[in-house]
Amino acid sequence: MEQNFNGSKIRNLGTCKKFLQQSSMKTKSTSSVKENPPPANGVLNQQKLISRLSTGICQIADVLPRAELVLQLYPNSQIRHLISRTYAYILRFLIRSLHWYQESKLLHLVHAITRPVELRFDDLIEEIRLLSSNLTDLASASGHAEQRDMHTEQLEMISEHRGMHVEQRKSFNEQRVLKKKVDYLTKLLEDLRETIINDQAINASARIELRQDLSDIQVGHIMSLISRSDLLDPIKSLQTALFMRNRRRERDKNKGIFVLE
Numbered sequence: 346m347e348q349n350f351n352g353s354k355i356r357n358l359g360t361c362k363k364f365l366q367q368s369s370m371k372t373k374s375t376s377s378v379k380e381n382p383p384p385a386n387g388v389l390n391q392q393k394l395i396s397r398l399s400t401g402i403c404q405i406a407d408v409l410p411r412a413e414l415v416l417q418l419y420p421n422s423q424i425r426h427l428i429s430r431t432y433a434y435i436l437r438f439l440i441r442s443l444h445w446y447q448e449s450k451l452l453h454l455v456h457a458i459t460r461p462v463e464l465r466f467d468d469l470i471e472e473i474r475l476l477s478s479n480l481t482d483l484a485s486a487s488g489h490a491e492q493r494d495m496h497t498e499q500l501e502m503i504s505e506h507r508g509m510h511v512e513q514r515k516s517f518n519e520q521r522v523l524k525k526k527v528d529y530l531t532k533l534l535e536d537l538r539e540t541i542i543n544d545q546a547i548n549a550s551a552r553i554e555l556r557q558d559l560s561d562i563q564v565g566h567i568m569s570l571i572s573r574s575d576l577l578d579p580i581k582s583l584q585t586a587l588f589m590r591n592r593r594r595e596r597d598k599n600k601g602i603f604v605l606e
Contacts, residue, residue, distance in 0.1 A: 393461075394445075394461070394465070394466070397466055397467070397470065398442060398445075398466065400470070401438060401442075401466060401469070401470040401473070402442075404470065404473060404474060404477070405435050405438070405439075405473065407477075408431060408435070408473065408476075408477045408480075409435075411477070411480070411481070412428045412431055412432075412477075412480060415428070415480060415481075415483075415484040416428055418484070418487075418488075419483075419484060419487040419488075419491075421487070423483060424480070424483060424484070424487070427476060427479060427480050427483060428480065430476055431473065431476040431477065431480060434469055434472050434473050434476060435473060437469055438466065438469040438470065438473065441465065441466060441469065442466075445465075
């Protein structure tokens with residue numbers, strides 16, 4: 346319902362623009378009244394009414410593009426409601442102006458006295474002015490709210506950036522400490538490897554030297570024994586072995602006789 350009403354108001358504004366152009370021509374035609382001077386109060390009221398209509402039309406011409414721009418920038422419910430009210434009062438003002446435009450010259454003179462501009466148009470013009478001022482204030486407040494939201498988002502982004510910077514610095518420090526530890530362990534492993542290699546080389550050379558020394562000593566000892574000892578006579582050795590065997594046999598026989606007795 347509200348959308349249809351707003352759409353009809355916007356469509357009627359197009360026809361009202363034609364009326365704005367024609368009203369300026371009407372104001373020129375009313376200037377011909379001066380050729381047949383009416384009463385002084387009627388002339389003054391008529392001039393005042395024409396001046397007031399011109400002021401109201403100029404005010405409407407300023408309000409319409411500003412309202413359209415504000416609606417494009419801040420299309421919220423409050424702005425839409427305020428613009429709808431502004432369009433409604435503009436249409437009421439234009440309808441009253443159209444009725445005045447369609448009156449005859451005689452009615453213009455009569456209504457200039459009986460229905461002065463203060464009673465006929467000032468309430469609508471003042472209401473349009475107030476709505477326009479409220480629209481400007483609301484647009485300014487919406488702009489401030491938008492700036493506040495942007496400022497809040499910027500602060501959040503700055504805070505996140507600082508947090509990321511702190512995390513990066515912390516990670517960099519941890520990586521540097523780990524690198525130092527890895528370098529230290531690598532150095533220890535290299536030192537240990539060199540020590541093991543040196544020990545193996547020393548032990549190998551010592552074992553080789555020891556083996557050579559033992560071999561030389563053993564060979565020398567054996568050779569000395571061979572050179573110093575007399576060779577045994579094989580016949581004497583055989584006689585000795587036979588004697589020892591016979592003696593062992595006699596001993597075994599004697600043991601058997603003692604057992605039988």
